[in-house]
Amino acid sequence: LRAMNRLYTLEKPLTFSGKGAMIKLADLMVRSGSRRPLLVTDSFLLKNGMLDGLLEFLANEGCDVTVYDGIIPNPTFAVVEEGVAAIRAGKCDSVFAVGGGSAIDAAKVMAAASTSKKSLDKLAGILKVDQPLLPFYVVATTSGTGSEVTTAAVISDTQTHKKKFFVDPKYLPVAAAFDTDLLVSLPGPMTAGTGMDALTHAIEAFISRARTPATDRDAATAIRLIVEFLPVAYSNGNDEHAREMVALGSFLAGNAFTRAGLGYVHAISHQISAHYNTPHGLANAILLPRVLRFNRQVSAERFAELERMLQGNSSAPYALIQADQFIERVDALASTVGIPVNLDDLQQKDFASIAKDALAEARSSYAVPKVMRKSDVTKILNSVSNGS
Numbered sequence: 001l002r003a004m005n006r007l008y009t010l011e012k013p014l015t016f017s018g019k020g021a022m023i024k025l026a027d028l029m030v031r032s033g034s035r036r037p038l039l040v041t042d043s044f045l046l047k048n049g050m051l052d053g054l055l056e057f058l059a060n061e062g063c064d065v066t067v068y069d070g071i072i073p074n075p076t077f078a079v080v081e082e083g084v085a086a087i088r089a090g091k092c093d094s095v096f097a098v099g100g101g102s103a104i105d106a107a108k109v110m111a112a113a114s115t116s117k118k119s120l121d122k123l124a125g126i127l128k129v130d131q132p133l134l135p136f137y138v139v140a141t142t143s144g145t146g147s148e149v150t151t152a153a154v155i156s157d158t159q160t161h162k163k164k165f166f167v168d169p170k171y172l173p174v175a176a177a178f179d180t181d182l183l184v185s186l187p188g189p190m191t192a193g194t195g196m197d198a199l200t201h202a203i204e205a206f207i208s209r210a211r212t213p214a215t216d217r218d219a220a221t222a223i224r225l226i227v228e229f230l231p232v233a234y235s236n237g238n239d240e241h242a243r244e245m246v247a248l249g250s251f252l253a254g255n256a257f258t259r260a261g262l263g264y265v266h267a268i269s270h271q272i273s274a275h276y277n278t279p280h281g282l283a284n285a286i287l288l289p290r291v292l293r294f295n296r297q298v299s300a301e302r303f304a305e306l307e308r309m310l311q312g313n314s315s316a317p318y319a320l321i322q323a324d325q326f327i328e329r330v331d332a333l334a335s336t337v338g339i340p341v342n343l344d345d346l347q348q349k350d351f352a353s354i355a356k357d358a359l360a361e362a363r364s365s366y367a368v369p370k371v372m373r374k375s376d377v378t379k380i381l382n383s384v385s386n387g388s
């Protein structure tokens with residue numbers, strides 16, 4: 001990550017926020033010359049009429065839109081291949097994704113694969129894109145992954161039960177939007193899981209050894225916004241201000257972690273989702289307090305700094321006490337938004353391979369504050385499966 005940040009100065013994409021932001025983004029796309037976009041979304045958003053206004057706007061602008069609505073949570077290589085075929089059949093000149101991280105990630109890789117001679121396998125990895133992508137635009141509807149501002153896409157390989165990473169600055173969209181008209185319809189459990197995902201991004205970036213003053217600033221602001229507004233958005237989904245603040249928190253968290261990296265919550269949860277198709281945010285939310293406890297000593301000063309920020313208290317006499325208060329706060333937030341303490345899907349027979357792959361992911365991709373052993377991961381998996 002440090003090497004990537006030296007090679008590239010990442011710019012945040014242009015963003016539109018609030019009511020009607022999706023149409024403003026579409027207007028930008030049309031003014032930039034696109035006439036044949038591929039709309040990437042899932043059947044739920046399409047069937048519920050949430051994209052009717054967008055389709056009407058694009059039709060009025062004379063656009064010939066191809067719709068791909070086959071997005072599924074934890075999208076697969078097959079999904080990306082279908083999208084690429086749709087781009088070719090529709091002679092599309094741009095990609096417009098509306099959805100959560102699954103739609104955005106799949107759209108990113110569709111936009112790359114459609115202009116590349118490489119197979120998807122060869123595009124997977126770090127800095128593998130050597131040609132310009134189709135211009136792509138994203139409307140983020142879940143407030144969790146931060147994919148609208150990250151250089152990464154995550155696609156599941158159903159053959160190997162592994163999530164493959166596609167990481168390159170070219171995966172930053174031209175522009176992004178958070179439209180409150182769409183955000184308000186996210187159901188409570190998904191609001192909770194995706195919001196906790198965003199919180200995880202911010203905390204893992206804040207304790208990463210690759211952090212910088214700029215990532216610290218974004219991560220800390222994200223934590224403040226999510227801690228304050230996620231319970232409001234969860235208990236009153238129609239509160240547009242709370243929805244927008246959580247979306248902003250998710251965006252800032254994405255901006256922080258795409259530079260500073262993640263940690264063991266993600267390293268473990270990616271393997272869990274690849275095995276059992278567990279929603280990404282939910283897996284992260286359940287793992288987060290356990291991994292924070294693992295880092296309690298080594299990251300005590302960092303956690304204490306966050307706790308002081310949240311309490312509005314600048315004195316720092318007892319770092320460990322404040323660190324514990326912060327971890328308890330995260331636990332309490334998870335419980336307030338209805339996150340369960342265990343995952344019933346986990347199976348003992350998979351623990352060895354989950355642990356091995358989690359350690360490999362962390363070793364190759366993240367600057368973690370404290371290294372786990374296989375037994376540490378197994379202990380966490382045991383506690384997740386029996387709720388202890």
Ligand code: NAD
Nearest residue numbers: 073074100101102141142145147150152153154182185186
């Ligand atoms: P998701 O995109 O899988 O969406 C989950 C569900 O929410 C879907 O069924 C969808 O129809 C529904 N939904 C989305 N928006 C809605 C709305 N406004 N109203 C009602 N329903 C709505 O969930 P996610 O958590 O956003 O994305 C998870 C994926 O993102 C995983 O594959 C994960 O690996 C990936 N991810 C990517 C990055 C990155 O940097 N690229 C970071 C973290 C996670």
